[in-house]
Amino acid sequence: MINNVVLVGRMIADAELRYTPSNVAKASFTLAVNRLFKNQNGEREADFIRCVIWKQSAENLANWAKKGALIGITGSIQTRNYENQQGQRVYVTEVMASGFQLLESRNQQNNQGGYQNQEQGNYGQSQGYQSPFGNQQQTPDFSRNSQQGSFFQGQTTNPMDISDDDLPF
Template identity: 40%
Template sequence: MNKVILMGRLTKDPDVRYSQGENALAIARYTLAVDRRFSRKDNTENQTTADFISCKAFGKSGEFAEKYFRKGTKICVTGRIETGSYTNKDGVKVYTTEVVVEDQEFAESKNSGGQGNFSQPAASGTAAPVTADNGFMNIPDGIDEELPFN
């Protein structure tokens, strides 16, 4: 199984290009800075560093990235790893690894301190749930329904 789940911040605005032909397809490329935590043997404090992971999104996902994603936006991506290679102009073979995005969404609301974040509209015309400052969703009073699981 080839499945990747990442959460990080965009290092810059997505680079979006459109394919040639009658049915042009949006192709968005962006890089996510994903925190990696580790502790050093000589220092008891946890230090963080980041991995910079290349991602590409096609079609409607690419158009969404172009419209709403900006540098610094915290997003969550699911997809698959794709590897490839090419020979550069010096004749050296270069190997590539990137994530082909299958699903992408915002990982924080625009009120939580991130820059350029927008919430996606809720399905079927209902109002989107409002999140409190602590990150939890406010549930309206009077809802006595059971959890929506089978």
């Protein structure tokens, strides 16, 4: 059986960090993940996916990823159930994250209206970590509409002319 999940989205709030009685860290958070297609009104919709991460990863997420942070997670889907105070069975489906990755620097988050943090420097810089984002202030534009520095600048973007003989299947 395969149960793998890979998500990229923005945190809608700071992670809720708690500890079990045996002092194991658990962080709960919700990711807003954009859908691939726009609705009938031309607006992009998002799914809000509940996630949980445990142990050291939970503490790291709570310390470094705040509301508005763009993160990627890997994990699996789990379903649990419980009986509420009215005696009804409640089913909960959530992603059990096994790891996460910060996908933008603090400067990018601040410039895009993400969470505000007054600390200086990049993530973990005091621990000798060099951010892969450098001092970038803008995300590159890889859209087809971009004419700036495009490899295909000045060329037409007509569909490729491929015959059926060229296809491997």
